[in-house]
Amino acid sequence: MTAHFDPDDETGLLLQTVRSFLNEEVYPHEDLVDRQGFVPEETGRRIEARAKEIGLYAANLPERVGGGGLSMKAMSLIEREYGKTSHALHSWIARPTELLLACEGDQIERYLLPCVRGDKRELFALTEPEAGSDAMGMKSNARRDGADWILNGSKHFISGPCMADFAIVFAVTGVDETRRGPRKRVTAFLVDAGTPGFELREGNRSVSYRGYKTFQLHFSDVRLGPGQILGEEGRGFELAGQWLTMGRVWVAASCCGKAERLLGLATDWAASRKQFGQPVGQFQATGFKLADMAVGLRAGDLLVADAVARAEAGVLTDADVSMVKLYCSEMVNRVADDCVQIYGGMGLMEELPVQRLWRDARLERIWDGTSEIQRHIITRAILRPLGA
Incomplete structure (x- = not known):
């Protein structure tokens, strides 16, 4: 396929x-x-x-x-x-995160260009121990001290392939009054590894994507100059949204790739593995699984292509993004589970790649916004025009 x-x-x-x-x-x-x-x-x-x-x-x-x-x-x-x-x-x-395109002045030479060249690596630090899907529950904060800012708080589940040189850290810098009530004002800061008060270490190990690291970040009275703000003060969520929007589309695309590999493995096994004198794929119970997997993959590819077309036309909405991320992440989990079922016991053996792809697929429904969060965004887009 x-x-x-x-x-x-x-x-x-x-x-x-x-x-x-x-x-x-x-x-x-x-x-x-x-x-x-x-x-x-x-x-x-x-x-x-x-x-x-x-x-x-x-x-x-x-x-x-x-x-x-x-x-x-x-x-x-x-x-x-x-x-x-x-x-x-x-x-x-x-x-590198497109957020770095917001760099100005000497930030371009200190952060953006080194990441493009591969001289530096960055971390996107949004998630906190008590504020995962609920980003507005963020407790990390930065207060003014003259021209500087004093940063305190912590982040976890911040992922990357290796130890980074700096982090893009989101912290509360005030509260704004809106028609919906008080709303935290969030700002993005560029924080170098090794800055006094900034502790950066490896975090928990996941059974999905083994070898891909998570990091824990702790900030204790970290002093940052005015030049460490990325973009504008109080506009951090807008910046984060730029990354998360297309990031979720890329997650969906990667889910389709993984589903294609799983479908290929399942098809080969169904055609070669024999039971009761015939390939197992000839039994409806197995063949129909292959059919459903193929349909799910096709639908996922179409949703990704549609999201990309909308993005290129400048009309991609949050609901569009949530739909493609939700569908593709759940689709690849169905495909992975069916693939294991077609393999039977061999699907869980470490000698074969199926069990690894099955474990890896499980994370897709969690990171870059859980399935529940995506459904919430879609529901909100449906009801808000009606005042609900």
Whole structure:
């Protein structure tokens, strides 16, 4: 099975490059990374270096800052291919956050350009121990002290392939009165690793995407100058939204890639595994699962393509994004579960990749906004025009 569209020549060449790269630099290391729970430094750095050589590094950022300048459609196809592989490994092919395009003045040389070149890595630090899906429950705060800001608080489940050089940290800097009542004013800060009072360490280990790290960040009276604000004071949520919007579309695209790989594994097994004298795929109980998997994948690809088209036309809404993220993340979990069922007991054996893809798929319904949050956003878009 392949994606529903026929890429043009230029995009086809890009996909050939990506697939060749993954076959050479990523797939061979999947099993080892999953078993040992980490990516060897030399492996990660080789992926990073090779990605720079062939132009995949920072491909999401515009050419004017030294990035690859790929279109949204091209990025969706790339993320779809990445979704077939180990996140712990392909994340070394950095796609720096577009939030860094808000850098101004010396921030460009200190943060944006080093990330484009691969000299620095950043963390997107929004989630907190008591404020996961409820971002407005954020407790991290920064208060003015003359021209400076004093930052306190903590973040967790902040993910990345390796220890970062700085974090984009979201903190409350005041409260605004709105027609819906008081609302926290959130600001994004650029905080360098090693800044006094800033503790950055590895956090919990997940059974999904083993080898992909989570970090815990703690801030105790961290002094930040006015030049450490990214964008404008009080506009942090608007910045975060820019990243989360397309980020959720990329998650959906990667889910389709993973579903395609799972469907391929299930199809091969159903055609070759025999019971009662015939391939198991010839039994309706198995064959209908394959059919449902194929339909789900096709629908997911269409939703991603629609979201990308809407984004390129400038009409993509929060509800659009939630729909594609919700559907694709739940679709890949159904596909993964059916794939395990088709394999039977062998689907849970460590010697085969099915169990790893099954575990990895489970995270898709949680990160970048849980399924429940996506349904809330969709419901709100339906009811608000009616005043409900």
